[in-house]
Amino acid sequence: MGIPHVSQAKPRAAAVVAQPVSKKARKKAKRYEKKGKRAYKKERWDEAIVSFELAHGLHPAPRYLFNIGRCYEQKGDLFKAMEYVQTYADTVQDTREREDADEVREILRAKLARTNGEVRLSSTPPGAVVTLVGGGRKVQGTTPLARWLEAGTWDLEVALQDHETARDELVVQVGESLDKSYALRSKAEASAPQEAPPDTPSQATEAQPVAGAVEAASPGLDKAADQAAGRPASAPQDAAAGVLPHVLLWSGVALVGAGGWFGLQAAASEDEAQGFVDTPGKGTLAEARSIQDAAERHALTANILLGAGAVGAGAGIWLLMSHPDTAAFVPTPGGGLLAWRGRWP
Numbered sequence: 001m002g003i004p005h006v007s008q009a010k011p012r013a014a015a016v017v018a019q020p021v022s023k024k025a026r027k028k029a030k031r032y033e034k035k036g037k038r039a040y041k042k043e044r045w046d047e048a049i050v051s052f053e054l055a056h057g058l059h060p061a062p063r064y065l066f067n068i069g070r071c072y073e074q075k076g077d078l079f080k081a082m083e084y085v086q087t088y089a090d091t092v093q094d095t096r097e098r099e100d101a102d103e104v105r106e107i108l109r110a111k112l113a114r115t116n117g118e119v120r121l122s123s124t125p126p127g128a129v130v131t132l133v134g135g136g137r138k139v140q141g142t143t144p145l146a147r148w149l150e151a152g153t154w155d156l157e158v159a160l161q162d163h164e165t166a167r168d169e170l171v172v173q174v175g176e177s178l179d180k181s182y183a184l185r186s187k188a189e190a191s192a193p194q195e196a197p198p199d200t201p202s203q204a205t206e207a208q209p210v211a212g213a214v215e216a217a218s219p220g221l222d223k224a225a226d227q228a229a230g231r232p233a234s235a236p237q238d239a240a241a242g243v244l245p246h247v248l249l250w251s252g253v254a255l256v257g258a259g260g261w262f263g264l265q266a267a268a269s270e271d272e273a274q275g276f277v278d279t280p281g282k283g284t285l286a287e288a289r290s291i292q293d294a295a296e297r298h299a300l301t302a303n304i305l306l307g308a309g310a311v312g313a314g315a316g317i318w319l320l321m322s323h324p325d326t327a328a329f330v331p332t333p334g335g336g337l338l339a340w341r342g343r344w345p
Helices: 011-016 023-041 045-058 062-075 078-091 095-112 203-228 235-278 285-322
Strands: 116-124 129-134 137-142 145-150 152-159 166-172 177-183 327-332 335-340
Touching: 023 045, 023 062, 045 062, 045 285, 062 078, 062 095, 078 095, 078 145, 095 116, 116 152, 116 166, 129 145, 129 166, 137 145, 145 152, 166 177, 235 285
Parallel strands: 116 177
Antiparallel strands: 116 145, 129 137, 129 152, 152 166, 327 335
């Protein structure tokens, strides 16, 4: 079986994408893919990588990962090439495409084994963030993780939220595989206090009914004091109820405005990223990736702010209109009229 060229990656792998992709995004990704293939044929590897990564950001089809891996292989960066080809092999469903990926992976494995070693890491529970530092290089991923590393000593850290971090030192040898598994202990289990014996109740438990009795008697005493002083008993609650709708409304308006600003920033970053591909030599690969990442972050932030702002403003308007001192239905000879009786701060 021959090694597939980058331009021969099968589009059927796109069927495994979980989230729906709009027609506009697919069309734009296709344009980036065509530019990447042209750059690959001309051996402009960095330009091809940028184009395929931009395409994958718009339409996360597995074939773009395979193409990026082949570009890194041609550049001589076998570590990055193995990462992308491995991810592609784990994602693609088509049997023939998986066989092609396995063949490329074996070729890369043979090249890497000449000067490097393989490390396979797992954790319980899985999904922990792995950080490996050694030989002037930093490698990160999540468990289960398989990576090829330069021979030598590596500092390892395995971290998972709400769990104690595991640390270790790995010695990687040329052409050998190293398997490690880590059981991460929950912080809640580590800091759980010992329970008191059931036959020795604490003083706090015995005093609880007394505190409850005093607490239950307090509302009546406070109400009597308010009446004796001529103060309305629920004045603080009414004041708070009157302020809350305005806070929600104007906070929602502010969030919508901020969301609009981030949306404009996302559009500007998207146009700038397009320019890196349309204009050869305009910038570096790192700059193009950074701009594309900024566009995605701005778009996500804009969606969150717009959604939260709409909810907040809607809740504020609903509370204003439903408050008895704000709006009322007044009967008229012709039917009725909704009268505004409140005031804006």
